[in-house]
Amino acid sequence: MSDNCCIVLDRLVEGAPRPEDFRLERRPLPEPGAGEMLVRNLFASVDPGSRGRLSGRASYAPPLRPGQVMEAQTVGLVVQSDGGRFAEGDLVAGALGLREFAVTKGRGMRRIADWEQPISTAIGIYGTPGMTAYFGMLDVGQPEPGQTVLVSAAAGTVGSAAGQLAALRGARVVGIAGGAEKCRYLREALGFAGAIDYKAADDLADAIGETCPDGVDVYFDNVGGVILQTALGHMADGGRIVICGQISQYNREGTAPEGLVDPHPFIYRRLRMQGFVVFDYADRFEAARREMRGWIEAGRLQFREHVLDGLERAPEAYSGLFQGENFGRGLVRIGELA
Template sequence: MSAATGSGTATTGMHRRFVLARRPDGLPQVDDFRLESVPLPTLPAGGLLVRNRFVSVDPGTRGRLGDRETYAQPLALGEVIQAATVGTVEASEHPKFKAGDWVAAAFGWQEWAASDGRGIRVVPDNGLSPSTAIGVLGIPGLTAYFGMLDIGAPQPGETVLVTSAAGAVGSAAGQIAMIRGARVVGVAGGPAKCAWLTGTLGFAGAIDHRAVSDMTAAVAAACPEGVDVLFDNVGNAMIDSVLPLMKRGGRIVVCGQMADYNRPAEQAPGLRNTRAFIGQRLTMRGLVAFDHVRQYPQAWADLTGWIRAGRLKYREDVVEGFEHLPQAFIGLFTGDNFGRRLVHLR
């Protein structure tokens, strides 16, 4: 693939992108996405041209593939699938970016992108893989940080239950709770993920949801004193099964609703054990990391410090090859991934 060749000049060659071909019905299918080959973008006057190197796949994207507004507008049919990206600046007329810089952006599922520079930041040279800028130091890590600290607010000795605990958000959320002195139990799918939680990360316990028929009983066994903070990435059924075990003054962080994204609300399991809200004075709150953008610098400083100190470990699940983006995304909903899933563009 040829590089861009300067302002106003038409670039030569083509690049690939995935667009929304049809709105998924239930679990997304490969055919919901269409691979297109389009001319390389040109360098805009005063802007920059970026070659994407890592593209994220995120469960939350599912909400934008339907036709209802969630926390962002739905994608239009034919639009490039939106996603966080990390890439290299290939050409720039922008004073803040120079060729060779690594930049984090949200260019979506495409190989190249042109930009006027807004919404893009240079990835600092912090000794970590640039991919971390859209992983543990990107929206997943920031979501864990604000969700756990602002809403969960675990106190030393409290019990924190994290679901999808081996995922990008959950693993960071659990470790942040441990840093705050809490006893942390994770829910994950399969023995390998559970072993990683208790072994590598040092969680006090792990529950393999694939091996459990009664989640309430399993959580009760792993959290004999009850649950002070539930940091949930799964959805209604999970929250409902933990509600009876929440302790007085407990907090429920509604971070993700993976299990409910693929069906309309009227088909979702309902929260029924809501009597606990009054009985135990519970608080349940949803969050979106974007709301905390002014606090990102502090969060990055804390997260980077914890990583350097060995207190915050992360795992990336890198799929090789742009063409595998749809399958990499779909696999999130069956728990194929083990850690932050990214697609690496060869």
């Protein structure tokens, strides 16, 4: 244990992120001070939402500067604790970034439960993406039995969980995803009523019309852009649009955003649209995790993980998110527990 591999931002990102926008650096192993812990990270996530911090412009979080460690959610083992919040040997989830070791006071971190298995689920289905699906669909979308729910990036981490949660509420769920394999998974493994391959569809509007003949009561939007505008044209009276993410727009800074160009349907269809930030629901995460656990253990809620081995593969994993290369929660394995 002499040094600490980290993935740092090499240069500000323009357009789609590329692996060359990052570099691997070896830094000295940090030492915990009083009230701090040294954590050895085992898994780290790659998240589309991080894109907003990589262009040097302020968003809801301050921009990352070249030379700074790339942000990521992490699951790790406390290897040293100098009176820190957690004890040596505890498995903890947090956001310690793409690095092997981190010193932390433990703010915003939690000890993961024994039943969060595999442990990577602590930053997947039991972590931010799972919570985003839960609160975005159930609190904001509020699907009702028999209603039609349309989800974009539906084979992704948030989308696949959001669609299944709507189905658990008795809704008829249709997913939009890129590629035949992802669409087959939505129909055959997750039991979605329909799946649209937006990369292959000749006409997305026709495809939505055919799969949602009674209109869309809840559209759960992970992508924005043209797909959002097209879905808007198929909303049913009184429908709700949940703005969860806008991944199709994240690489378009400096160009005119695509998306809603004609809000007319909001008037004659009496629609509502609402965005949300998952962390606003933090005081309810524990209860949501327990409910999700019940569904997962009963085989009623499934999830996939897309794990690349080695911290050095994180830049590849991250840029792959924007090409749809991940099929499940995007993760890198940094080390083994033993």
